[in-house]
Amino acid sequence: MNHKELIAAISAKSGISKQDAERLTDITVSVLTNELTDGKTIGFQSFGNFEVRKKEERLSVHPATQIRTLIPPKLVVNFKQSSILKEKLKENTQHE
Amino acid sequence: MSKEKISSQEIIDLLASRAGISKKAAEDFLKSMFGIIEDTLIAGEQVKVKGFGTFKLQWNEPRKSVNVQTGEEFIIDGYNKVTFAPEAALKELVNEPFAHLEPVELEGADTAEPSNAENQTVENAGFDPLKIFTDQADEIKDILSEINSMWVKPGKAENKEAAKPERPTLMPEYFTDDMLDEDEDEEPAVLPDEEDEDAANEEYIGNLVDEDEEPAQAIAEPLPVDNFETGVVDIPVLPLQTDDKSEVEPTIVEETTDEFNPDEVTKTESVPEEVVDESKIGESIPEDETTKEDPFTARVKKKRRKVRVWLLVILILLVLAGGFTINYYMSSATRCWCEYSLLSDSNRQKLQNVTSTIDGWYESVKGWFTPKAKSEKVEVAPPVVKSIFTDSIKAQPAAVDSAQTKSVSKPQPNSSADSLQILFDQPREYKEFLGSEKIGGGGTLTVIAERYYGHRDFWVYIYEANRAKIKNPDKIAAGTLVRIPKVDKRIVDKNNPRCIKKARELHELYLRDN
Numbered sequence A: 001m002n003h004k005e006l007i008a009a010i011s012a013k014s015g016i017s018k019q020d021a022e023r024l025t026d027i028t029v030s031v032l033t034n035e036l037t038d039g040k041t042i043g044f045q046s047f048g049n050f051e052v053r054k055k056e057e058r059l060s061v062h063p064a065t066q067i068r069t070l071i072p073p074k075l076v077v078n079f080k081q082s083s084i085l086k087e088k089l090k091e092n093t094q095h096e
Numbered sequence B: 001m002s003k004e005k006i007s008s009q010e011i012i013d014l015l016a017s018r019a020g021i022s023k024k025a026a027e028d029f030l031k032s033m034f035g036i037i038e039d040t041l042i043a044g045e046q047v048k049v050k051g052f053g054t055f056k057l058q059w060n061e062p063r064k065s066v067n068v069q070t071g072e073e074f075i076i077d078g079y080n081k082v083t084f085a086p087e088a089a090l091k092e093l094v095n096e097p098f099a100h101l102e103p104v105e106l107e108g109a110d111t112a113e114p115s116n117a118e119n120q121t122v123e124n125a126g127f128d129p130l131k132i133f134t135d136q137a138d139e140i141k142d143i144l145s146e147i148n149s150m151w152v153k154p155g156k157a158e159n160k161e162a163a164k165p166e167r168p169t170l171m172p173e174y175f176t177d178d179m180l181d182e183d184e185d186e187e188p189a190v191l192p193d194e195e196d197e198d199a200a201n202e203e204y205i206g207n208l209v210d211e212d213e214e215p216a217q218a219i220a221e222p223l224p225v226d227n228f229e230t231g232v233v234d235i236p237v238l239p240l241q242t243d244d245k246s247e248v249e250p251t252i253v254e255e256t257t258d259e260f261n262p263d264e265v266t267k268t269e270s271v272p273e274e275v276v277d278e279s280k281i282g283e284s285i286p287e288d289e290t291t292k293e294d295p296f297t298a299r300v301k302k303k304r305r306k307v308r309v310w311l312l313v314i315l316i317l318l319v320l321a322g323g324f325t326i327n328y329y330m331s332s333a334t335r336c337w338c339e340y341s342l343l344s345d346s347n348r349q350k351l352q353n354v355t356s357t358i359d360g361w362y363e364s365v366k367g368w369f370t371p372k373a374k375s376e377k378v379e380v381a382p383p384v385v386k387s388i389f390t391d392s393i394k395a396q397p398a399a400v401d402s403a404q405t406k407s408v409s410k411p412q413p414n415s416s417a418d419s420l421q422i423l424f425d426q427p428r429e430y431k432e433f434l435g436s437e438k439i440g441g442g443g444t445l446t447v448i449a450e451r452y453y454g455h456r457d458f459w460v461y462i463y464e465a466n467r468a469k470i471k472n473p474d475k476i477a478a479g480t481l482v483r484i485p486k487v488d489k490r491i492v493d494k495n496n497p498r499c500i501k502k503a504r505e506l507h508e509l510y511l512r513d514n
Helices: A003-014 A018-037 A083-092 B008-019 B023-042 B088-094 B109-152 B154-163 B172-182 B190-220 B222-233 B238-253 B260-288 B294-331 B334-379 B382-409 B411-425 B445-453 B456-465 B497-513
Strands: A041-044 A048-055 A058-061 A068-071 A074-081 B005-007 B047-049 B053-060 B063-066 B073-076 B079-086 B104-106 B433-438 B481-485
Touching: A003 A018, A003 B023, A003 B047, A018 A041, A018 A048, A018 B008, A018 B023, A018 B088, A041 B008, A074 A083, A074 B079, A074 B088, A083 B023, A083 B079, B005 B008, B008 B023, B023 B047, B023 B053, B079 B088, B109 B294, B294 B334, B411 B497, B433 B445, B445 B456, B445 B481, B456 B481, B456 B497
Parallel strands: A041 B005
Antiparallel strands: A041 A048, A048 A074, A058 A068, A068 B104, B047 B053, B053 B079, B063 B073, B433 B481
């Protein structure tokens, strides 16, 4: 499902226009991004936590050339699903 | 980075205020949004939110685990997990604090530690020789002042000379390099060597100076002892003197004392033999016949003794100057340069003073000696004297020859380098040709140059020979027939860095022209 389909689904479900849905989605995304950039953890109880984690610097060795490279530290967004979502998935999905 | 956690409620508030809608509407919107994402995920599809990221379902296989308390094995059931892959834009925004950092390729950790060690040793080596050097400079000053005092009273010189510690005479390579270096850098070809040596030797110079001092002294000590013995026996030293004179002059003029030490050793070795012979005569002559010559010979002997003293002084001065310059050179202490240059200048001046006076001495002694030899020849023991005389005569030309060969052989690199320069400066004319090549098929000028002359940089000579056909060496029409000129091998010597340098200069020149 891509962005367009998502917006269409949202507008269908909540009864707002697609434009509104798109605008709200964009605002939501920007709000979430802002909060994450500030280093805050965002928790949606029924969904999961968005968290910024710091990956420490590390030394990597290229297995073929044996070139050692120092990888600098970086910040990454991490998502961990909530237990509620996990249960839901367990009930509703089957692995083939 | 604060680990502040904000709940969905705060997001709803923010969304409501930003979008200008009620909190209820915002909450409804968010719920429906995440509800749809969930549903889509449950349906087995991934959800992409523009500007944010992609949600996916990932199946985690069931796996075995152990209960930490009881040690029982149990199986964790397989489950689906929602994964979130942020978009590049989000990644960059979040990683902004560390965005300036980039991966760095490292040298091996093995080399990192030795390089530190190297630096330390270099620092030490740079420090130690300096200290040693200044110490030695002080010593040399003392010795020079002693020598100056001896200048006034040469009679006492012999005793002092014997007691004096010798300066270390080090390896001839350093000696010559150093001297050439002083010689206004006439031979640039020597410089790289010197620099290499500098860099390579820097580390062990400290040790070298330390260690060499003792063995070198051990080597150098026999020298004055030999001379001293000759002084005790009291004999004419004309051959020795001529040798030394011829030796001293080239050393001062050219400052190339390559074979200085070996020569010195062999000469001092050869002297005692003559000494024994001549002393025999010296003893036999007065006893047998010539009583009237006694005062005469006494004066001559006196003179000769003085000459010997001065010879000793010169030798020691030379050795000191050599040792001093070598030590200086090896320590490569640039900050001592001024002090050194002053010192060495004064040394040289003294040396020249000494040699000029010695010249005077020599001339006068020669004047004394020749009539005496003639009279001896007439009066007594003709065969022995003759042999000595001829020996000394033979020795003289030999010494002169060696001096000449030395003076001829040393400047040779200079002259060859100069002739190379002349070759470079001469306008090159190309009359003979090795062959011709077609551009395009056979390759570029550089490739052809490498094939014919052994080095890419010599393409400029091909270009010079074909200037009529080639206007721009960078743009040669395919199929152009260029003639490969026969160039003087001394110019296209790929092993001579000067040739390559010259070719590169021409290269720059021609590329600038076009």
